[in-house]
Amino acid sequence: MRIFYIRSASILIYVVFTLQCLAQPSVSEVWVSESLLKKHVYTLASDSLQGRETGTIGQFRAAGYCLENFNKNHLQPIFQLDSVGGSFLQKYYFTPALVSFFGRMAVVAKRSELSNPPSAENSQVLFAHNVGGLLVGTDLKNEIIIISAHYDHLGKQGNLIYNGADDNASGTASVLAIAAAFDSLVQQGIKPRRSILFLLFSGEEGGLIGSQYFVAASPFAMSQILCNLNVDMVGRTDWKHRKKTNYCYLITGKSDTELKQTIEIANQQTVKLSIDYSYDSENDPSQFYYRSDHYNFAKKGIPIAFFMDGEHPDYHQPSDTADKINYNILQKRATLIFQSAWMMANPK
Numbered sequence: 001m002r003i004f005y006i007r008s009a010s011i012l013i014y015v016v017f018t019l020q021c022l023a024q025p026s027v028s029e030v031w032v033s034e035s036l037l038k039k040h041v042y043t044l045a046s047d048s049l050q051g052r053e054t055g056t057i058g059q060f061r062a063a064g065y066c067l068e069n070f071n072k073n074h075l076q077p078i079f080q081l082d083s084v085g086g087s088f089l090q091k092y093y094f095t096p097a098l099v100s101f102f103g104r105m106a107v108v109a110k111r112s113e114l115s116n117p118p119s120a121e122n123s124q125v126l127f128a129h130n131v132g133g134l135l136v137g138t139d140l141k142n143e144i145i146i147i148s149a150h151y152d153h154l155g156k157q158g159n160l161i162y163n164g165a166d167d168n169a170s171g172t173a174s175v176l177a178i179a180a181a182f183d184s185l186v187q188q189g190i191k192p193r194r195s196i197l198f199l200l201f202s203g204e205e206g207g208l209i210g211s212q213y214f215v216a217a218s219p220f221a222m223s224q225i226l227c228n229l230n231v232d233m234v235g236r237t238d239w240k241h242r243k244k245t246n247y248c249y250l251i252t253g254k255s256d257t258e259l260k261q262t263i264e265i266a267n268q269q270t271v272k273l274s275i276d277y278s279y280d281s282e283n284d285p286s287q288f289y290y291r292s293d294h295y296n297f298a299k300k301g302i303p304i305a306f307f308m309d310g311e312h313p314d315y316h317q318p319s320d321t322a323d324k325i326n327y328n329i330l331q332k333r334a335t336l337i338f339q340s341a342w343m344m345a346n347p348k
């Protein structure tokens, strides 16, 4: 009888183990959903969000959409609301400055500065929000990997809406869809060892002020932040790659090679994009190293990786619309970021 029990137990263990293996997909085979990316881009770049200008109703609506998705994906709110509650929203104050034009193509931009709350002396003060949600890791949960994008854009000029589909509904959609990919694993009991912080900034177009505020008022010590993967414009292709569109520019600056190597390995094991380092220099004339939110983390000595598609004629124009996004390439780039984050979150 005893040996029968042992055999039964062995069979049971074998069956349970086999079922678990069948039920748990290999994470390296997980891709970020293309249909979800498309849904997010079309929503964020729709006319109803009026170009998502920081401090306007369009930005507030976009923040609400991002927050809803973080909540749906079971992320933890990280900003202190009061003594008992937390919030997905981080509010900050700023003063808008004059409109300026620069660059080759009459590109429009407004410069803004962080400010104290409004007072009798300064009534020009507006407010805006960053949106943040945390996936808490397991044994290394105090070490944090940030995946970020800015969700603001240029708003309206008269009747013209700057929908900002590539800049940066594409990056925002990536962060939201990557959070969904992580959540689908968590629901199957597969959790990362390190924590993942999903951050969506406003105030980028006005001078990176949303991320500047986050870094100054972070609920986490900068020493806990292992790296920042920043996504800004990942849905289009540039002239250089018009025939071979399977690429992504990567900028890491002086970041340690461990992050760079991890991204290279994740890429080879999964989407196999051609990684282009042409702009990866702090002295490059295009200055991309300084032009998105990762720069505020780099200034604090945190390793950064900036994913982007380069330049195209619709950059900062009303013609940057959702129908022009290449969703297949967007899916590959978002998957590369997801896989890189997963590898960074699970050191061997």
Ligand SMILES: [Zn+2]
Residues within 6 Å of the ligand: 167, 205, 316
């Ligand atoms: Zn922009």
